[in-house]
Amino acid sequence: MADLQRWAHELGFSQIGVADIDLHSAEAGLLAWLQAGFHGSMHYMQSHGLKRARPAELVPGTLRVLSLRMDYLPQDSAPDWQTVEWQRLNDPQRAQVSLYARGRDYHKVLRARLQQLATRLSDAVGPFGYRVFTDSAPVLEVELAARSGIGWRGKHTLTLHRDVGSMFFLGEIYIDLPLPLSEPVTAHCGQCTACLDACPTGAIVAPYRVDARRCISYLTIEHEGAIPLELRSLIGNRLYGCDDCQLICPWNKFAQKSRLADFDARPAMASGDLLAFWSWDETQFLRQTEGSAMRRIGHARWQRNLAVVSGNALRQRDWPELRAVLQTLRPAASELLAEHLSWALAQAPARPTTSATPPATAAD
Structure with a gap:
């Protein structure tokens, strides 16, 4: 196990x-x-049934x-960084991209390195059966992470570790080797309900239960x-x-910075310039998102999401340049x-009609 840990660390894990x-205890909750x-x-989650568990x-x-x-x-x-992110969420000129998606597609990064780790293990012990996964198949990755000692399932359903928080990806290698099991860790959420209270749409309907239909990640990424x-709004x-x-x-507050430069934010994603994003036609969108997890939503959903963000920006301030872009595209x-x-444009406050009486001046 010491060799595995060393190899994993060398690969950026x-x-x-x-x-x-044996995940049978998780089956009832999944169903x-x-x-x-x-x-x-x-629908793929239902079509796989209990194979996930x-x-x-x-x-x-x-x-x-x-x-x-x-x-x-x-x-x-x-x-x-948490304070910085909250400030960005309150800036109507920004279109905020989730932290994990501002750099290279994690699927590509993890999959390649998981494969390399499996190869190193094979070189050491001889050929064995395995398959690597990175959020790419019916895998209960949080449940497996909890059982392997990576952390515990937080009330927001993500994996939490008391020394590093939750700002990390998970990857798995299914193997046919009877390696010694790791010790699970105890949960430390206690009575805290901060994540439930903070969810903008109330998607965390109960501790450890998320209704994806209300989740902003689902709505902006999965929902077509x-x-x-x-x-x-x-x-x-x-x-x-x-x-x-x-x-x-x-x-x-204990979150750790990545050991890889792959997840450093691309300049466009770091700036989050709402008007600049509207200037991307499909060709530019594909170029700017090459190698990024965001490419999977396509240009049509990208623009749909931009329209929602624009409507919320117009509700906060009059922005003639943004209104002009929306009107030109419609x-x-x-x-x-x-x-x-149309919805976005309707969010802008009604502009007062020009009065025939000139406003008073200081001289008056």
């Missing part, structure tokens, strides 16, 4: 643990969540799961249709994803985008 594959419809339009059915022969943590807080993050009217300036439940979490927009543009 911060922690590794070994989990058993209840699906039956409540909390997965929204993510049965690793040996997903990958026959699996005996253990290696669970790994990779921190993603950008290397140039300020000591008070119109953003529900009653939720648009609650999205604020969140263009892609949402970090609020992590920003408010007291354990994230005639040729798709039905979906046109409806969101």
Whole structure:
């Protein structure tokens, strides 16, 4: 295990643990969540059924799961990064991108390094059966992380570690080797409900239970249709994803900066310039998001999200340049985008009509 830890560290991971594959105690919760419809339009979650909680059915022969943590807080993050992020969320000229998505696509980063780790293990012990996962298949990664000692499931359903918070990615390697199991850690959320209270849309409907249909990350990334009217104003300036439940979490004062430059923010994403984002046609969108997790939503959903952010910006201040952009785009927009543009324009406060009586001057 010491060699595995060393190899993982050399590849940029911060922690590794070994989990058993008996997840039967998690099956009831998974079924209840699906039956409540909390997965929204993510039908793949239901189609896989309980295979998500049965690793040996997903990958026959699996005996253990290696669970790994990779921190993603950008290397140039300020000591008070949580305060900085809250300030950005209150800036109507910004279109806020979730911290994890401002750099390189984590799927690409983790998958390649998980594969390298599996290769090193194979070189040491001989050929064995394995399969790597990075949020790419029906895997109960938080449950596995909890059982492997990576952390505990927080009330926001993310994995928490008392020494590093929750600003990290998880990756798994299903293996057919009977490695010694890691010790789980105890939970330390206590009576805290900060994440539930901070959720802008009330998506954390109860401790450890999220209704994806109300979650801003789901709405801006997974959801393909119109953003529900009653939720648009609650999205604020969140263009892609949402970090609020992590920003408010007291354990994230211990969040660790990434050991890799891959997750450093790209300049455009760091600036979050709302008007500049509107200037991206599809070609530029694809160029700017190359190698980024954001590319997966496509230009149409990108513009839909921009329209919602723009409406919320116009509600806070008169912004003639932004109104002009929306008005110019609306005639040729798709039905979906046109409806969101119209909604956004309707959020602007009514401008007073010009009075025939000139305003009083100091001389008067």
